[in-house]
Amino acid sequence: MKKYIIFFVFTLLLSSLCLFPALAAPGGSCVACHTSESMMKSMHKPPSLPASTGEG
Amino acid sequence: MMYLGYVVDKELLKNDPHFKMGCVLCHKGDAKAFRKEDAHKNVVKKPSDNLRTCMMCHKQITERYAKSLHFTTVGQRTGVMPRFSPEELKTFDEKVFEKSCRSCHASCGDCHVKGAPVGGISIGLIAKHKFVKKDEGKTCAFCHGGRVYPEYVGEYGGAPDVHYQKGMLCMDCHKKDEFHGDGNAYKSKSEVKQRPACKNCHKPGSEAKLTAQVAHREHEGKVSCYGCHSGAAYRNCNDCHGGHSAARPGMILGRSPRDKKMLTTLRLIPTVRDTFAPAGIKMENFDALPNYWDTPAHNIRKRTDRTRNCDVCHVDRKNFLKQETLIKNGSKANESLIFVPKPISR
Numbered sequence: 001m002k003k004y005i006i007f008f009v010f011t012l013l014l015s016s017l018c019l020f021p022a023l024a025a026p027g028g029s030c031v032a033c034h035t036s037e038s039m040m041k042s043m044h045k046p047p048s049l050p051a052s053t054g055e056g
Numbered sequence: 057m058m059y060l061g062y063v064v065d066k067e068l069l070k071n072d073p074h075f076k077m078g079c080v081l082c083h084k085g086d087a088k089a090f091r092k093e094d095a096h097k098n099v100v101k102k103p104s105d106n107l108r109t110c111m112m113c114h115k116q117i118t119e120r121y122a123k124s125l126h127f128t129t130v131g132q133r134t135g136v137m138p139r140f141s142p143e144e145l146k147t148f149d150e151k152v153f154e155k156s157c158r159s160c161h162a163s164c165g166d167c168h169v170k171g172a173p174v175g176g177i178s179i180g181l182i183a184k185h186k187f188v189k190k191d192e193g194k195t196c197a198f199c200h201g202g203r204v205y206p207e208y209v210g211e212y213g214g215a216p217d218v219h220y221q222k223g224m225l226c227m228d229c230h231k232k233d234e235f236h237g238d239g240n241a242y243k244s245k246s247e248v249k250q251r252p253a254c255k256n257c258h259k260p261g262s263e264a265k266l267t268a269q270v271a272h273r274e275h276e277g278k279v280s281c282y283g284c285h286s287g288a289a290y291r292n293c294n295d296c297h298g299g300h301s302a303a304r305p306g307m308i309l310g311r312s313p314r315d316k317k318m319l320t321t322l323r324l325i326p327t328v329r330d331t332f333a334p335a336g337i338k339m340e341n342f343d344a345l346p347n348y349w350d351t352p353a354h355n356i357r358k359r360t361d362r363t364r365n366c367d368v369c370h371v372d373r374k375n376f377l378k379q380e381t382l383i384k385n386g387s388k389a390n391e392s393l394i395f396v397p398k399p400i401s402r
Contacts, residue, residue: 028087029095030079034064043092044059047176 061170061180074187082109104164114164117236121164124237125245132157134243135349136327139339151335160199167195167235174198190232192225202303203291203323208354213305214288217356246314254281271363280320280350283309287357292324294383309369310377310393312350319395322377323351329385346389348377370400 033039069075080087085099103109107127111118125131133153137145166172168187171179171194182194197205210216219228229252242248260276263269275284289305308322329342361368368374373396382390 035066040059040062
């Protein structure tokens with residue numbers, strides 16, 4: 001049980017060290033995601049296009 | 057690769073003053089949220105659609121831009137409204153102009169930050185959210201990519217415009233004051249004072265060849281520069297807004313609807329009799345305007361068949377608008393654009 005508590009606290013501390021600086025930086029989570037190509041690649045969904053002509 | 061259009065350059069965050077106050081100043085949303093859906097709640101995708109956003113720091117430019125044609129797009133309304141009765145104009149304003157035509161308006165961001173969507177597709181951020189001064193290939197080329205831009209760069213067949221071959225892009229002729237406006241709310245581009253003119257750079261009388269000087273003197277005030285120097289067929293739009301697009305190449309020479317004394321290149325425009333029928337507009341005065349408008353064809357060449365041989369126009373009437381080539385069921389005003397050149401005495 002003690003081991004689990006130590007592991008849980010350690011994981012919590014580690015996550016905080018990673019997340020809080022990202023959130024504390026100007027732009028917060030916006031910056032954390034939008035400056036990462038891999039993050040954008042995983043989250044972007046291509047739009048479904050309507051049947052319409054383009055402007056010209 | 058479309059996801060790259062949403063990636064922001066980290067270096068900009070350190071140096072660009074636009075980012076000093078954080079993303080949420082313009083984009084709203086929640087910068088402290090962990091999940092995408094929560095972070096994007098109430099997010100503003102295009103903050104500059106509301107000019108007050110940019111006005112916070114760029115007051116003078118934004119106040120002028122609010123009246124410019126690129127933002128108001130009122131030129132589209134001005135161009136078609138003589139065809140409507142007063143009741144039809146009201147319907148047009150409510151059902152068509154605000155909901156459809158107006159979607160072509162360009163916000164500040166469409167030219168300086170993110171490419172405008174055309175047909176649902178956008179290239180995304182022009183330069184990873186850098187606020188660029190200009191990038192014609194990613195901005196002008198998209199909104200004006202149906203006609204002018206592909207003609208200019210030669211993608212529509214024929215040779216590219218000689219100015220493009222010399223390394224010139226849109227803003228080498230169309231200066232920023234033309235876009236930002238001068239504070240006057242013009243109703244049409246023909247009213248705008250800062251429009252480019254060939255004579256701004258090509259002064260009459262400065263031609264290297266005597267034949268060119270003579271030809272220009274003889275045709276001054278009678279033939280536009282495009283009438284002789286448009287190098288190839290350009291796109292003509294037959295019923296593009298009717299759901300059954302029929303764009304065809306062609307070069308059409310005829311009287312300018314805006315100045316009947318001037319022979320120029322004409323372009324068939326997409327408004328036909330039933331264009332606005334889905335909105336319940338019959339266009340009671342359809343025949344008030346022609347179906348062809350004077351067009352500054354962006355495919356200029358110094359030497360064309362017309363500059364090489366006078367007979368191409370004065371005898372053959374090549375590409376001239378004729379009775380038999382008028383579009384079917386077109387406006388009665390089209391006939392007034394037919395021009396018959398005088399024979400040359402030799």
